[in-house]
Amino acid sequence: MSAWRVPVALLAVALAYPLVFRTNFAINFGVLVLFFAVIGQAWNIAGGFAGQLSFGHAVFFGTGAYCSTILHVKLGINPWLGLWASAAAGALVGAFIAALSFRFGLKGSYFALITLAFAEAFRILTNAVEFTGGGLGLLIPLKRSAANFQFPERIGFYYTILALAALSIAIALWLKRSRFGARLAAIRENEDAARALGIDTFREKVKIMALSGALCAAGGTFYAQYFLYIDPVVVFGADKSVEMLLVSMIGGTGTVYGPLIGAFLLTLVGEGTRALTNAQGLSLIIYGGLLIVIIAFLPNGLIDLFKLRWGRRRA
Amino acid sequence: MSQPSHRLTRRGFIGAAAAAPVAFGVPTLLQAQARPIKVGLVHPITGFLAYSGGQCRMGAMMAIEEINAAGGIKSMGGAKLEALLGDNQAKPEVGVSVVEQMQEAGVSAYIGCFSSAVALPATQAAAKYNTPFVIDVGASDNIVNRGLRNVFRLKPGFNACVDDAIAGLGEINKAAGSAAKSAVLVHEESEFGTGTAKLLAGKLPSIGIEVREVMKHANPTRDFANLALRIRGLKPDLVVMSNYQNEYVLLARTLHQQKVDLAGMFSVLGGGFNYKFVKELPDVAQYMIDTNHWFDPTNARAQAMKKRVEAKGDLFTFEVYLAYNAVKFLADGMERAGSADKEKVNAALAASTWSDHFMPYGPTRMVNGQNTGGKAAILQASKTDIDVIWPTRFASTKAVFPKPRFS
Numbered sequence: 001m002s003a004w005r006v007p008v009a010l011l012a013v014a015l016a017y018p019l020v021f022r023t024n025f026a027i028n029f030g031v032l033v034l035f036f037a038v039i040g041q042a043w044n045i046a047g048g049f050a051g052q053l054s055f056g057h058a059v060f061f062g063t064g065a066y067c068s069t070i071l072h073v074k075l076g077i078n079p080w081l082g083l084w085a086s087a088a089a090g091a092l093v094g095a096f097i098a099a100l101s102f103r104f105g106l107k108g109s110y111f112a113l114i115t116l117a118f119a120e121a122f123r124i125l126t127n128a129v130e131f132t133g134g135g136l137g138l139l140i141p142l143k144r145s146a147a148n149f150q151f152p153e154r155i156g157f158y159y160t161i162l163a164l165a166a167l168s169i170a171i172a173l174w175l176k177r178s179r180f181g182a183r184l185a186a187i188r189e190n191e192d193a194a195r196a197l198g199i200d201t202f203r204e205k206v207k208i209m210a211l212s213g214a215l216c217a218a219g220g221t222f223y224a225q226y227f228l229y230i231d232p233v234v235v236f237g238a239d240k241s242v243e244m245l246l247v248s249m250i251g252g253t254g255t256v257y258g259p260l261i262g263a264f265l266l267t268l269v270g271e272g273t274r275a276l277t278n279a280q281g282l283s284l285i286i287y288g289g290l291l292i293v294i295i296a297f298l299p300n301g302l303i304d305l306f307k308l309r310w311g312r313r314r315a
Numbered sequence: 316m317s318q319p320s321h322r323l324t325r326r327g328f329i330g331a332a333a334a335a336p337v338a339f340g341v342p343t344l345l346q347a348q349a350r351p352i353k354v355g356l357v358h359p360i361t362g363f364l365a366y367s368g369g370q371c372r373m374g375a376m377m378a379i380e381e382i383n384a385a386g387g388i389k390s391m392g393g394a395k396l397e398a399l400l401g402d403n404q405a406k407p408e409v410g411v412s413v414v415e416q417m418q419e420a421g422v423s424a425y426i427g428c429f430s431s432a433v434a435l436p437a438t439q440a441a442a443k444y445n446t447p448f449v450i451d452v453g454a455s456d457n458i459v460n461r462g463l464r465n466v467f468r469l470k471p472g473f474n475a476c477v478d479d480a481i482a483g484l485g486e487i488n489k490a491a492g493s494a495a496k497s498a499v500l501v502h503e504e505s506e507f508g509t510g511t512a513k514l515l516a517g518k519l520p521s522i523g524i525e526v527r528e529v530m531k532h533a534n535p536t537r538d539f540a541n542l543a544l545r546i547r548g549l550k551p552d553l554v555v556m557s558n559y560q561n562e563y564v565l566l567a568r569t570l571h572q573q574k575v576d577l578a579g580m581f582s583v584l585g586g587g588f589n590y591k592f593v594k595e596l597p598d599v600a601q602y603m604i605d606t607n608h609w610f611d612p613t614n615a616r617a618q619a620m621k622k623r624v625e626a627k628g629d630l631f632t633f634e635v636y637l638a639y640n641a642v643k644f645l646a647d648g649m650e651r652a653g654s655a656d657k658e659k660v661n662a663a664l665a666a667s668t669w670s671d672h673f674m675p676y677g678p679t680r681m682v683n684g685q686n687t688g689g690k691a692a693i694l695q696a697s698k699t700d701i702d703v704i705w706p707t708r709f710a711s712t713k714a715v716f717p718k719p720r721f722s
Contacts, residue, residue: 024443025415032408127504127531135509135531139435139457227407227436231506233534234407234432270409274402275416281361283402 006257007169014162018155027154033260033267034161035222039240040247040259041168042216047245048254049175050208051188052098055112056119057216057244059097060090062236064217065224066126069138074131079140079149079225086221087214094213098206107191116241123236137231140224149225157226164222165260168215172256184208188254216244250294252301261302265294349387349394352655354379354645355417357410357427357437358638360402363535366560367586367634368429371451372400374638375426377620382646390653396646403433410437418444423655426641429634431455431506438466445657447648447664451641452634454507454584459684465657467664467681469644469674470608470637471689473507477514480583480606483693483705485522487604487714493523494578494717495552500529501542501566503558511557511583519555527551536562539569547575552717556582563587564596571599578717579604584691589632593696600696602718604704608633609692610673612703612711617673640672644679647671675709 014034018027039061046052067089068082077085101114126132144152151157175181183204186194195201224230234240251262269290273283298304356375359368379396387393399420401413410433414425424447428434434453441448442463450458450468454476459468471479488495498519502508509531516526527549530542543566546554554577556566564587567580581604582588588605610617620639621631629635648664649655670678680688693705695714702712 023419025412025419028412028415032412127509134513135504136506136513137432139461142439142461142463223408227411228439229407229432229435231432233505239406271412271416274409274413281365284361 007173010169010257010260011166014165018158024154027158029267029271031154031158031161031226032271033263034158034165035219035226036243036247036263036267037260038161038164038168038222039216039219039244040251040263041165041172042212042219043244044248044253044255044259045168045172045175045215046208046212048248048258049172049181049188050184050205052205052209053108053112054115054241055238055245056115056117056241057212058236058238058240059115059119059122060094060213060216061220061223061240061244062119062122062126062230062232063093063213064090064220065230065235066132066138066220067217068221069140069224069230070131073138073140078147079221080147083149083218083221086217090213090215090217090220091210092213093217095206095210097213098209099202102202102205116238119236119238119241123232126232126236132232135231137229137234140228142228150228157222161222164215164218169256169260171211171215176256180204180207246291250291250301252303255301255303257306258301258303261306265302349392351395351397352388352391352424352649353397353399353417353420353422354642355399355401355414355422355425355427357401357403357413357417357425357433358429359405359433360400362405364405364429364559367452367632368402368405370630370632370634371427371429371638373624373629374635375451375642377623377635378639378642378646382642388646388649390650391655394655396642401427403428403430403437405430405433407433407436410434411440413437414440418446422446423657424449424645424649424660426451426638426645428453431458434458438463441465445661447645447657447660449641449645449664451638455510456685463684464665465661466684467644467667467686468684469641469672469676469679469686469689471691472685473510473514475689476583476606476691477511477518479691480515480581480693481518481522483606484524484581484604487693487705487716488522488524490714491578491716495524497525497527497551498553498555498581499527499546499549499551500555501546501558502529502531502556503534503562504531505534507559507584508557512555515555515557515583524553532558532562532566534559534562537565539566540573542566543569543573543575546570547573552578554580556580556585558582559586561587564592564599567592567603568596568599574721576720576722580718582606584608588694588696588701590630590701591632593699593701597698601698602715603696604714604716605694605696606691607694608637609675609694609703610636611675611709613709614673620673636673640674643672644669675703675706 017030043057064086067086068079071077071082072079097118101111127135144150183199187201247262248259252258273286358371379398383395387395399417403410414437426449428437429452431453438448442465445465448466454473456472500512502512519526563585583606585605593600624631647669648660652659652663665681668678676688679686692703694701695704703709704714
């Protein structure tokens with residue numbers, strides 16, 4: 001029962017949040033925190049749990065955003081169905097990149113670079129072909145209704161991204177406790193040893209990349225429906241890959257709640273510093289300074305703060 | 316019985332001084348002073364569009380200071396405009412956050428966003444509150460054609476600029492005995508460059524100019540050597556460019572360094588075509604032609620503002636006067652609305668026939684939020700200045716076309 005205390009308490013707080021903080025600004029803040037937590041968790045289950053570091057997770061994010069948007073704008077398919085199609089497309093791209101890379105023995109920084117290359121290739125491709133709108137991007141027609149995944153009020157988006165965030169944490173919890181998760185941990189710690197123990201490392205790595213791709217792509221669909229406009233730079237750009245990696249690193253890689261903590265802190269710092277100062281670039285300097293401090297003093301992420309606290313209590 | 320003392324003590328004096336305004340009704344006057352009207356400026360102040368965003372902010376702030384110095388919005392009891400400054404970092408999600416943040420702060424209207432990718436979601440966010448949003452810079456026609464009743468744009472969009480460019484280029488080329496018969500289009504990869512190039516590719520043949528190739532480049536690109544070699548190989552009469560500041564300058568410089576002979580270099584909304592370019596690279600800039608937003612050079616107020624900006628050591632770029640005029644347009648709407656009520660201001664802006672600007676536009680005529688009176692000008696750089704060469708009624712000089720050859 002005690003194992004469920006943290007997720008249940010977090011869920012209760014998250015459910016109550018928009019009922020307590022009712023302004024659109026506060027709800028938008030909550031949406032951004034959960035959104036970054038979802039895509040950060042997508043990176044974390046591959047990079048943190050399985051040790052497959054990626055610099056190009058935007059490839060999955062963009063695939064998801066473009067998949068549901070093209071289905072919706074060009075073929076008239078409802079974006080709620082598009083969400084599932086995006087997850088499937090993200091899983092396929094994840095499995096494809098993983099199979100291709102791992103078949104040729106790419107690992108570590110080489111794998112990270114190949115993911116970056118794929119993200120860039122997808123960006124250039126979407127820029128070049130007509131049906132993706134090229135550099136013009138795709139504008140989703142404004143038609144506000146929940147049935148159309150365009151909630152008239154932000155609170156609808158909030159609960160949708162909360163559901164995705166809850167799912168992402170459930171996946172992380174499952175990975176912590178399942179045999180699949182244990183096999184991934186073995187691969188992360190020592191892939192040769194894992195193989196010697198009889199683990200099919202290729203299959204396990206492809207599976208986790210597919211899962212990570214699916215979750216990240218679902219985040220891409222959410223982004224497209226929330227902002228109603230996507231273009232190749234916005235969704236396949238290196239910025240998105242870095243944001244996913246950053247929330248996970250700052251919060252704590254390979255942990256269940258690290259991406260959520262990282263997303264909360266980085267969004268808070270980003271919004272806070274912007275609100276505090278209008279001096280050109282000062283908010284980014286403060287943001288960067290804070291990141292350096294966190295990385296210097298908490299190399300395992302902010303989750304260490306909580307561990308220390310709990311550790312002291314137990315002692 | 317002692318007489319009451321009439322001696323004024325220090326304590327008594329302070330007390331009387333504090334009480335006097337109450338007795339004379341000063342608080343009533345203070346209450347009557349109109350509350351400031353908050354105007355949100357949503358520009359990219361950091362990131363790769365920081366320079367342009369900073370120029371927009373400067374223009375908007377100059378207009379706000381001018382309006383306040385002239386007594387504020389008179390129909391609202393002299394209410395002053397108060398700028399809320401926001402940095403959208405050229406990111407859609409940040410733009411939306413800034414809009415929400417300003418809404419919490421009680422904003423009455425927005426000015427922004429320079430980037431179309433930010434303007435699209437930011438205007439939508441503002442539409443939830445029906446808050447007026449005046450686009451100062453942002454070329455995409457999608458910004459104003461989605462039926463959002465709170466969005467207005469004073470300047471012309473892609474389509475209108477390209478139409479003006481084609482009309483003007485057609486006339487200039489005809490006057491030069493059709494010196495240009497072929498062109499290569501070079502554009503940056505985002506919505507601005509791609510959209511402009513797509514329209515140009517479709518319309519250039521209508522004025523007898525064949526498009527030999529359309530070339531796209533990434534943002535940022537710092538080496539145009541290969542692209543220049545390809546252009547040289549294609550031997551076009553014209554190179555038509557649509558790119559942001561740095562890429563515009565670098566491409567022009569590379570073509571000049573490689574001595575690629577052309578009848579002319581023409582651009583539509585060329586991001587780098589400004590006084591800075593002329594000042595820093597006069598040999599490269601000379602004879603280059605651009606279709607862009609430009610002030611009416613015959614307007615004395617425009618020239619006075621140009622001097623004020625340059626006196627501060629800044630450049631009078633299109634961002635400055637577009638943002639300046641966008642704020643003035645908004646203030647005129649508020650003046651006529653006589654209230655900061657969003658519905659009333661939106662209605663006043665939609666019905667606007669404002670002509671107190673210094674753009675070559677004539678009175679504003681809003682259709683679906685777009686000023687249909689907006690017009691781009693065709694400009695040509697000399698070694699020291701930029702002149703309007705089309706439309707002829709605003710022209711300050713005649714076009715030099717075709718330009719002298721290197722060989």
